[in-house]
Amino acid sequence: MLAQLEQALAEEDPKFASSMEGTRRGGPTRLRWIIGVTGVVVGLGLVLVGINTTMWVGAAGFAVMVAAVAFSLTPPRRGKLAVVRDDGTAGPAGSGRRQKSGSGFMDKLDDRWDRRGRDGWS
CATH class of the missing domain: 1.10.287 (Helix Hairpins)
Known part of the structure; x- marks a missing residue:
């Protein structure tokens, strides 16, 4: 049960999971x-x-x-946190999705541009 919780945490928030790994x-x-x-x-x-x-x-x-x-x-x-997937393969946490580097100025502009296109603004 604990391993499943750890795995779910690593899949949802890999940055937080890797920061918590191996803390002492x-x-x-x-x-x-x-x-x-x-x-x-x-x-x-x-x-x-x-x-x-x-x-x-x-x-x-x-x-x-x-x-x-x-x-x-x-x-x-510290090493990377590994996640065991449903098909039995292991790999680094969050390897299937793209991580944003931060909430910088350009990221905010990109998000606004994407929202503008989705909402139908001209």
Whole structure:
């Protein structure tokens, strides 16, 4: 029953379903934290070596520290939500229909033009 509800949600609103997939309260994973801390330590070591040698080594160390912190704080990428269809095939949610990119100015103009043609305006 729960699988059917999940499948119906994925078919109706695939954007919402994919945003809800794999959510957890912990934030970044433990491996990302370990890589981040290691990167900060290595970058700090390069900054200290750069003080004694050349400025470029210190700049590279600072760049390593910034990249490590950015990597550890960004959430991991998630896979696409798959939907099992009635005929038994599996595929990404919402693959059969076209998604609008947003409600921008051009989309609104297109909608107004379509409504104008349907309603018989001249």
